[in-house]
Amino acid sequence: MWILKIGGSWIKNPKLNELINLLSRQTRFENIVVVVGGGCFSDSVRLVYSDSRMSDKTGNFIALKATEMFAHLLNQINKDISLIYKISSLKEKKNQIKVWMPSLVLKEEPTFIKTWESTSDSVAAWLHAKLKAKGLLFIKSLILEKEKYKLNYLQKKNILDKNVDKYLFGQKNIKIIGPDVVDLLKKSQNWSNFFLQLKEVEL
DSSP, X not given: OEEEEXXXXXXXXXXXXXXXXXXXXXXXXXXXXXXXXXXXXXXXXXXHHHTSOOOHHHHHHHHHHHHHHHHHHHHHHOTTOEEEOOGGGGGSXXXXXXXXXXXXXXXXXXXXXXXXXXXXXXXXXXXXXXXTOSEEEEEOSSOOOSSEEEHHHHHHTTSSOTTGGGGTTTOOXXXXXXXXXXXXXXXXXXXXXXXXXXXXXEO
């Protein structure tokens, strides 16, 4: 099983459809679970939060709900995408992309930090550790030129969130890539070859 986090900025990326279709082809061979960001949907939650008495816990829950709006958008792009609420169902190999809907599980999960410093980056990292996945890939919208990045550098640059390190201790095979992910998927002969070409995140 592989965990992929697709950033919310991809909501407006013109290559989103192509990315999803390319990933969908890989599900014939690999179990791919996607966690999505909230993008503009989550931004609206932050706006309301800043002008209200909403607690961090409630804000985090509603922001996770906002990510699920992106999930429904993906389901419209590709009807074969399966929207999954139960963690146990993510382990099933179904030859289709599975997008996790995290809000209800994480609302009651004591090991998940419920603050604005826990974005969908942390959700993906938490799930990666929970399921002991083969690897975790963060798909961002910015160009990444180095072959390796320190995790704390990515956090300082706000490329990954402030709490993501809490869930990655002792984990392996953490990767990150930008919009060139589409071209890499096109050129790669198989999933293993594709994953080897990604940028490494050093803990």
